[in-house]
Amino acid sequence: GAGVSQSPSNKVTEKGKDVELRCDPISGHTALYWYRQRLGQGLEFLIYFQGNSAPDKSGLPSDRFSAERTGESVSTLTIQRTQQEDSAVYLCASSFWGSGLAARQYFGPGTRLTVL
Amino acid sequence: AQSVTQPDIHITVSEGASLELRCNYSYGATPYLFWYVQSPGQGLQLLLKYFSGDTLVQGIKGFEAEFKRSQSSFNLRKPSVHWSDAAEYFCAVAVSGAGSYQLTFGKGTKLSVIP
Secondary structure (H helix, E strand, C coil), X not given: CCCCEEECCEEEECCCCCEEEEEECCCCXXXXXXXXXXXXXXXXXXXXXXXXXXXXXXXXCCCCEEEEECCCCCEEEEECCCCHHHXXXXXXXXECCCCHHHCCCEECCCEEEEEC | CCEEECCCCEEEEECCCCEXXXXXXXXXXXXXXXXXXXXXXXXXXXXXXXXXXXXXXXXXHHCEEEEEHHHCEEEEEECCCCHXXXXXXXXXXXXXXXXXXEEEECCCEEEEEEC
């Protein structure tokens, strides 16, 4: 079956431009997560969606970052006025909600963002 | 606050040799622990997970991990490494916060395999 997909796979942008990253979760997964992986670092949690609401935005690094989700499907992560420190791989994951801490998160292949 | 430490940034082993990747965690409650593998150009794949019960857990691709509460460790092992195991490995702990169950990851260990 289809896994988590993300687009674009690569994005190169100029400093100060806005970018949108897209995530298509596995069908039926109500929980959706965004993570960021900077070079040489582990993954950092950014934001969590349960359905189309975001009860946990604690990982968003600044107000330039925002995300939305349509129902229990597509999510978009938007970075406004990009900075060079935003360069990273942005990973999306989805899971069933009911398993709580035991829920397996399925990861997409990521979007590699490069800010020049 | 929770944290995960992977002390080895890069490990090189010969094909056929045994492997142990170290992971230490800091978390106040009972930990839910995971190991993921990330191959070049691919997403993260779950190798194994520990929630409770038997402290030695088996995963895919011949990997296993042992949970040691007294040492706050969850080390990953494989008796005989294959060239295809070359990848980056991440240890993670699931934590609950603000209504979500996010993963806190270590910084990863890159594994190189010598033919």
